[in-house]
Amino acid sequence: MLVDMTEKIYKTTPNNVYTKNMKFRILAHTDQKSIDAMYNDYSPVFVLTTGRSGSKFLASLLNLSPDIRAYHEPKPALQYFSNFAYQHQDDKRLLTTMIDAARMELVLEAYIHGKIFVESNQCSTFFAPVIKDLFRRSKFVHLVRHPGDFVRSAARKGFHQNDSIWEAGRVRMKDTDTWDRLGQLERLSWLWKTSHQFIEDFKTQIKADRIMTCRIEDILHETTVVQTLLDFIGADTIPAETIQEVQQIKINELRIGPDEPPNMKKVAHFPTYPVWDQQMKELLRHYSGQLAEIYGYDLGGECDRTVQQRRPGQGHTPLLSIIIPNYNNAEYLRECLDSVLAQTYENIEILVCDDCSTDASRAIIQQYEQDYPHKLRALYLKANRGVASARNHALQHARGEYVSTLDSDDYYQDHRKLEKEMDLIAYHKREFDKEIIAFSDIVLVNDDKSISCYQALAQGIEEGPVFEKLLTRSCMVPRDFIALRSAYLACGGYNPAFTTHEDWDLKIQLALRHEFYFTGIAGTAYRRHGKGLSSGPFRKKTKNLWRVFHANIEFGTDCDQKRRLEDAFSHFMVQRDKEYHEYLKYQVCQISAERGKWQGRAFYIKALLYDFGVYGAILILSLLVQKLWRKIRYALTQVRHRLELRSLLVEKKIKLIVFAQKIL
Known part of the structure; x- marks a missing residue:
């Protein structure tokens, strides 16, 4: 749904401040005057964040505006160069050249098409000081997330633990000896604090009207915050109903597939912040406590210590x-x-x-x-x-x-x-x-x-x-x-x-x-x-699922809500049927490979009898027999065609022999 909405928006005629000066449709046709205007008069927007803070969700949300062209991690993503930028802040010329080479054409393309360029890539954070000078009217959004939630998300993703191109470029301490002694929790707490402190220092170098600070928690739950953000960017508002619909969609959730490379070191579980033990919370507070308080996050304190010191059973x-x-x-x-x-x-x-x-x-x-x-x-x-x-x-x-x-x-x-x-x-x-x-x-x-x-x-x-x-x-x-x-x-x-x-x-x-x-x-x-x-049996579970659903659907507040819930549940049931039959096929293949194809077929028939009863199994098997008969009939037709072709060839050979004999 979100993808369809975004595609529809991209086809909408642009209607914003830049459209009036739009002269080019193709990047290669752009003249020098337009390029200069992009650098001096255009206001691309860059989101400054730590990563794992809702930046991909924000890009998807902003793309609902017909005025905006938002990117989460445009290519090149600069994933190998975050730490390089952090360690070489004094080399402004080099960093300017890097970001100009990486983004000039993409920003220019948004400009000539009358769109507002937005990038929510964590890797651009430490390029912010040179971005503000390169694009002289650029704007920045400082995106913040609760440090405990960031640490949990980053730890599950394998930050400062895995061996990847992302990890090679991840920001780290200049003092390698101290860094090597830190555990993952300390490293991630330091990363949150260092990234946001860098952004706070950057705020002192730029006019207040060029930067806005947002908490992802507010963006996820408050439509007014989203509208304020759109106003800051310079885009028209999005209907509140559309924003609320998108706020319900989770984007960029952790996925660990069966073929996940082991070097990524993703983990399925990490405690949520409220249930961290006292030592974990103290480590986080040591690094992030002061900034967290500025952003309105309560990391606990004496109250937590009192609770944690209780001994069970007393x-x-x-x-x-x-x-x-x-x-x-x-x-x-x-x-x-x-x-x-x-x-x-x-x-x-x-x-x-x-x-x-x-x-x-x-x-x-x-x-x-x-x-x-x-x-x-x-x-x-x-x-x-x-x-x-x-x-x-x-x-x-x-x-x-x-x-x-x-x-x-x-x-x-x-x-x-x-x-x-x-x-x-x-x-x-x-x-x-x-x-x-x-x-x-x-x-x-x-x-x-x-x-x-x-x-x-x-x-x-x-x-x-x-x-x-x-x-x-x-x-x-x-x-x-x-x-x-x-x-x-x-x-x-x-x-x-x-x-x-x-x-x-x-x-x-x-x-x-x-x-x-x-x-x-x-x-x-x-x-x-x-x-x-x-x-x-599967059929029994299916029946009970529908019974439970219909017993509780009455609690829907109105007809539209009930209809929406019925559609969502029907979709779930269809997917459930597909997944179950895929599971049966997988089991048949496994058993056939281990014990032979007849054992696999026997398992399938047994499963059908158990799940759908005798009549259901007969119906399904009859459909399978019909499919098998179609294959047999097709094969017989092919054989008949080959025989007919062969008889024609034999007949032609006989005619040639008779003709040759007559000539001789």
Whole structure:
């Protein structure tokens, strides 16, 4: 959608201050007078930033204006020369020549086409002093992001850790001995402070009307800030509705593909700033505290130290109930319970609700109950009632102020999972006086514990009010979050009418009342296997997805919103079907390669029978047979054509022989 809008805008007739003097359509036709005017009278705009601060989003947003031609990283990107520019500030002539050679033609092209040139490339930051003299009426936007959020984003991207052309040109200390002793967190904190201090010093060299400071957080949430920025640049305003629509789109999110080069050293997880430990926050404050305060960012202080010094289990922390429903998962149950007992948050009670298991689960539960009488309580249902009823039964018996759940075939991946989520809840309660729901990422693992994927990377993360995103399945919130027990009860607990996706229904209900926030870590390992509590036929899951959606769509505020949500959910379901069938094809290929093609075909038929039933499988197979028959018929036609051609050739040969005999 954003791409389509941008293409449409580019085709719009330009209407701004430069259009009146536009004489050339082709760069090669530009005369010297126009080139001189570009240097002296034109106002290109350069965004000064650290990187990982929303610069790509800003370029996409500004391109919605028909007056602007914005670039994020135009070629050459100068990615190898940021540190060179930082270290050679005294060589103005050289830096001027470099930036002139790199940007003159691109800026000139925007000028002759009546557009306002905007570049949001982090690599141009340390060229700012020479840019202001080269383009004498140039303007600058100082783009700022919370230092903790910058460090987290940069660390996940591999800044000051990887081996790449970007890293070779990354700004660093001149004192290499001191630099080599710093860890990644210190280096990134220094980078944030040094970059913004450089920009602050640059502000003293330029008139105030040529530079504007913006926080990316304000650009993402306030339409008035965007309009002020457009006015500063010299462009017409963009409709507020369009800005709000774009503000919902995440751009330049971290992607780690299966073929990601190892030298890039990207990492999927890094804690969000509110759950950093005290040492990490102190390091950041040491480098960035003064500037962060100027920009309006609160990095914490004594209050943080008081909270961090509390010791779990000494009455200073709320009781947390961990609800574990179990049905015939004896082979996984020990690992599940051990992972809970290993958590650094100690003020917990574990409620294991056994749903009438027939395996060795009861003996295992009794053993743990004896070994940990003050931690673990067992609840036994007299009949198998399903995972939703098991969770609800335990919820009624829970004593904790807060509650989380964990399926008995899953386990906690990170021993700090509960501690970080409770820290995040405490942070929002302390700073904003509101109760939130805290969650971590899910790691999808196979039976051998090999990681299949990180769900946050695959599906995306949203924070804050997430009702619409949850309803349309366009963001990830796992079922193993922490929320107030009273919040669970206010929603009526889990709906037993849904045999699958009952947790999704509860999350939607909770999202109407509370905001969700992410810790940034991988909390739970979700095991993929056929006997899981949430496993079931694909057709059954599809049916339940639609049931849950229609049960909650009534909470849409108006008809237009409901229609938009229905369209978004339908799109999700179509994509889900495609992904499932791609997964089946992948499995067939894998099994065929390992065990032979007939085993692969047998798996496919078995999967169809399981997921779609006998009639559905027959229908799908009949379509496959029709496709196969078309291929056979085509092959037979080709054979017939070859035979006919061969008979014609034989007939011609006979005629030639007869003709030759007559002549002789």
